[in-house]
Amino acid sequence: MGQLVKDFINGLWNENPIFRMVIGICSSLAVTTAAQNGVAMGLALTFVLTCSSVLVSLLRSIIPDKVRIPCYIIVIATFTTVVDLTMKAYFPSLYEVMGIFIPLIVVNCIVLARAEAFASKVGPIRAVADALGMGLGYAWAITLISIIREIFGSGTLFGVKVLGESFTQWVIMLLPPGAFLVMGILVGVMNMIARKTASH
Amino acid sequence: MLKDLAFLVVGTVLVNNFVFARFLGQCPFLGVSSKLETSIGMGMATTFVLTMTAVAAYFIQYYILEPFGLSAFLQIVSFILVIASLVQLVEMIVLKISPTMYNAFGIYLPLITTNCIVLAVALLIPQKGYNFIESIVFGLSAGLGFTLALILMAGIREDLEFADVPEALRGPAIVFLTAGLLAMIFLGFTGLVPL
Amino acid sequence: MNEYMRMIVVLTVISIVAGAALAFTYEATNPKIQEQERQALEQAVMNVIPGTEKMETVEKDGMTFYIGMDGQGNKKGIAFKTTGSGFSGPIEIMVGYDPKEGKLTGIEILSMSETPGLGAKIKEPSFTDQFKGKSVNDEFAPKKDVQVITGATISPTAVANAIKTSLDKVTEIYPVGGDY
Numbered sequence A: 001m002g003q004l005v006k007d008f009i010n011g012l013w014n015e016n017p018i019f020r021m022v023i024g025i026c027s028s029l030a031v032t033t034a035a036q037n038g039v040a041m042g043l044a045l046t047f048v049l050t051c052s053s054v055l056v057s058l059l060r061s062i063i064p065d066k067v068r069i070p071c072y073i074i075v076i077a078t079f080t081t082v083v084d085l086t087m088k089a090y091f092p093s094l095y096e097v098m099g100i101f102i103p104l105i106v107v108n109c110i111v112l113a114r115a116e117a118f119a120s121k122v123g124p125i126r127a128v129a130d131a132l133g134m135g136l137g138y139a140w141a142i143t144l145i146s147i148i149r150e151i152f153g154s155g156t157l158f159g160v161k162v163l164g165e166s167f168t169q170w171v172i173m174l175l176p177p178g179a180f181l182v183m184g185i186l187v188g189v190m191n192m193i194a195r196k197t198a199s200h
Numbered sequence B: 001m002l003k004d005l006a007f008l009v010v011g012t013v014l015v016n017n018f019v020f021a022r023f024l025g026q027c028p029f030l031g032v033s034s035k036l037e038t039s040i041g042m043g044m045a046t047t048f049v050l051t052m053t054a055v056a057a058y059f060i061q062y063y064i065l066e067p068f069g070l071s072a073f074l075q076i077v078s079f080i081l082v083i084a085s086l087v088q089l090v091e092m093i094v095l096k097i098s099p100t101m102y103n104a105f106g107i108y109l110p111l112i113t114t115n116c117i118v119l120a121v122a123l124l125i126p127q128k129g130y131n132f133i134e135s136i137v138f139g140l141s142a143g144l145g146f147t148l149a150l151i152l153m154a155g156i157r158e159d160l161e162f163a164d165v166p167e168a169l170r171g172p173a174i175v176f177l178t179a180g181l182l183a184m185i186f187l188g189f190t191g192l193v194p195l
Numbered sequence C: 001m002n003e004y005m006r007m008i009v010v011l012t013v014i015s016i017v018a019g020a021a022l023a024f025t026y027e028a029t030n031p032k033i034q035e036q037e038r039q040a041l042e043q044a045v046m047n048v049i050p051g052t053e054k055m056e057t058v059e060k061d062g063m064t065f066y067i068g069m070d071g072q073g074n075k076k077g078i079a080f081k082t083t084g085s086g087f088s089g090p091i092e093i094m095v096g097y098d099p100k101e102g103k104l105t106g107i108e109i110l111s112m113s114e115t116p117g118l119g120a121k122i123k124e125p126s127f128t129d130q131f132k133g134k135s136v137n138d139e140f141a142p143k144k145d146v147q148v149i150t151g152a153t154i155s156p157t158a159v160a161n162a163i164k165t166s167l168d169k170v171t172e173i174y175p176v177g178g179d180y
Helices: A002-012 A026-030 A035-058 A065-090 A092-101 A103-107 A109-119 A124-154 A176-199 B002-015 B026-032 B036-065 B071-097 B099-112 B116-128 B132-160 B172-187 C003-048 C119-123 C125-131 C154-173
Strands: C054-060 C063-069 C075-085 C090-098 C103-111
Touching: A002 A124, A026 A035, A026 A092, A026 A103, A026 A124, A026 A176, A026 B026, A035 A065, A035 A092, A035 A103, A035 A109, A035 A124, A065 A092, A065 A103, A065 A109, A065 B071, A065 C003, A092 A103, A092 B116, A092 C003, A103 A109, A103 B071, A103 B116, A109 A124, A124 A176, A176 B172, B002 B132, B026 B036, B026 B099, B026 B132, B026 B172, B036 B071, B036 B099, B036 B116, B036 B132, B071 B099, B071 B116, B071 C003, B116 B132, B132 B172, C003 C054, C003 C063, C003 C075, C003 C090, C003 C103, C063 C154, C075 C103, C075 C154, C090 C154, C103 C125, C103 C154, C119 C125, C119 C154
Parallel strands: none
Antiparallel strands: C054 C063, C063 C075, C075 C090, C090 C103
């Protein structure tokens, strides 16, 4: 049980894919102009990551070592297409905003990295704990970025006005440079927090 | 015709630069942009694979997926598999033809499969309805834009090594902040060509 | 079973299972996707032709027209799509046109990627409403009979030009005062 909790917590902070490992960041820069996009993208990735981790873990003794990467890619691409079609069918307006970044979950380094480095070596239950931790670690990071960008860029949060009428929108926050700047500052802040907690 | 192709090149390399405006290929962008030499190698290898991918994606979409009505649900799977095999194939061919060339950029090839620019180019070709020539030009200029971004960043990062960066910002953080400034510069290209 | 056989068998089985799973998902979601697309289109037509309750699609001279009708089947106007070249990408516009009166009944921006807070304001009613009731013979010149947005002239100009250009063709197919 303790091991499972450890696997889960790992992705949330110690090896947080966005802030600590800095992998799979394309989507966290691209779709984070509004908080709801961040939440949706986070959930979509968590779904693909969890499903493919379980399957990779279950199939780990069947898949021959030499063709493991193509096998993982097929598994990941299949779940990604499932998410792609489901979002298109039930959340068309959200799908429109995410555009190409839903199919691009396939090549998100986080998913393949966890399949290769973790899920292919442990049982399905530990694989789920790790995938959920990593997925939610990604989700909170991307949501935080999108909250900051939405508040300063549009003066709203989840579409509700939070900053008064007199607030001048920082359009730069919604444009590409804003994404890089917010990301840079947040990674710096997380480094500082990590160092503070480590020295205690 | 030639004018449209020129617009496509400028639009893809500068206006909608894959790294600074479309946020793609960030992992290799962060990973290999610390040295100018490796940046050029990686940029060339990626450009080559991207051009090949564009050709492959065009044929798969219009000669296999669409005639059989499979493009709605097999597009992602087939594109990524073709890219992965293409990268392997290129690696083997380069090794056979020129071991010197393989030493120069062979090591970057396996990394290219998970570069999201490659899959994005494949997916964008049917989405934007490019014809065969446009597809090749699109793939090529996507690669050139990526190379440009890598070279710009590497040049800055080589100098940045001598700068007194606050400890917390060292590593990826300062690269993001620099990329933010570069993205602002690239923003100046918007409206340059009709898209 | 030797190693190569096993590799081939495993890869083939995984591919077949994946393909089958996807075909099944596609079958399950496709009706809903079609339905969503139809609804979005119908909503856009309703927005640009006031009083529309149902619509009919007509192909004519290489263009697609959506004829809006009220509950009794009386024609209220026709809608069509056009695309303009904006500041940072194409702008897709749905235009409502009433041939009887020779006037626009409304427009809606279907998709665009203009600068948020500036050019993106073309999506807002404060901009689109000015086209309601506009005569098709108007000039559609920005800053003259089309109000532009402060700080962004390219996006409104693109919209005005796209509408004017497409109207030139549409008024040939459906002349002002003619039947439709």
